[in-house]
Amino acid sequence: MTADFAQPTSKAADSGHRFDPTRRWAAHLKLGLAHREENGQGVTRLVTRQHQGPLRVQRPFYPEGRDGCCHVYLLHPPGGLVSGDALHIEAELAPHAHALLTTPAANKLYKADSHGVHWSQTTALKVAPGATLEWLPQDTIAFDGSRGQQSTEIALQGDARCLGWEVLVLGRQAGDLPFVQGQLDQRFALTRDDRPLWHERQLMEPQHPRFKGHWGQGSASVQATLWCVGLSAPDQAINTLREALPASPRWAVSHRQGVLLLRYLGHDRNEAWSLCLQAWCCLRPLWLGLPAQIPRIWLT
Structure with a gap:
């Protein structure tokens, strides 16, 4: 006669804190922002804040006045992603809300472990009619040997507006x-x-011909993309950018399907960041009728 015995379970395995090829350390942050009428004026409030794992937000800030844009800082205390990390960020803006979401420092994508385990980062942003989202994270630095997937989805409804950017640095320039x-x-x-305005996928593998070919990455170690949706006069915006930004073959701007796109491809992180920052400062008055207000976390 034989008996079947249940295998003991590991608390480490149940929690995801394991160190084999199947390890997965998850973190989740879900934010909801809504427009409220208070004391006779409108204000955007952070009304939903749910988190699991090392993802947090500080309290909302209002550097543009209590009735102005709500600035929210997304915090990931580890400071970067390692093998097995799975970060998921969600934010939803209700009708007529206005929020600027940013980060306090660069996001670092570290070298994969000896098992080559990937990391993942998923961002899902929903913007209701009449709402405005500014998605302005600081740059992302991919260390040599990093392996993972970044996915960003922005769903606009009705006349919702959005401006955002992504600055990516491949390798550690300071350490050569x-x-x-x-x-x-x-x-x-x-x-x-639910109708596509802009879909894109790029797979960066240094050993692939597209990484070095002039028809692809061209061996560039820094790239940046800024997008803006909701401009009333896109041609004027393009002319303003071409007049205000330093002339260079490393960047170009276009407008299609209601989306203004500014692209940079080069080797200088500071140049790419400065280009996006200057473009935002030029576009915001045309886009919203408001001057750009630098988040103070960038200055610390």
């Missing part, structure tokens, strides 16, 4: 440690009323 191996899969989807 280039990105010579690894794999970075970036996916981006921007929709309005």
Whole structure:
């Protein structure tokens, strides 16, 4: 006669704190922002805040006045992603809300472990009719040997507006440690009323011909994309950018399907960041009728 015995379970395995090829450390942050009428004026409030794992937000800030844009800082205390990390960020803006979401420092994508386990980061942003979202994270630095997937989805409804950017640095420029191996899969989807405005996927593998070819990455170690949806006069915005930004073959701007896109491809992180910052300062008055207000977390 034989008996079947249940296998003991590991608390480490149940929690995801394991160190084999199947490990997964998850973190989740869900935010909801809504427009409220208080004391005879409108204000955007952070009304929903749910988190699991090392993802947090500080209290909302109102550097543009209590009835102005709500600034929210997304915090990831570890400071970067390692093998097995799975970060999921959600934010939803209710009708007529206005929020600027940013981060206090660069997001670092560290080298994969000896098992080559990938990390993942998913961002899902929903913007209701009449709402305005500014998605302005600081740059992302992919260390040599990093392996993972970044996915960003922005769903606009009705006349919702959005401006955002992504600045990506491949390798560690300060330490002269280039990105010579690894794999970075970036996916981006921007929709309005469930219809695609801009879909893109790029797979960065240093060993692939597209990484060095002039028809692809061209061996560039820094790239940046800024997008803006909701401009009333896109041609004027493009002319303003071309007049205000330093002339260079490393960037270009276009407008299609209601989306203004500014692209940078080069080797200088500071140049890319400065370009996006200047473009935002030029576009915000045309886009919202408001001057750009630098988040104070960038100055610390």
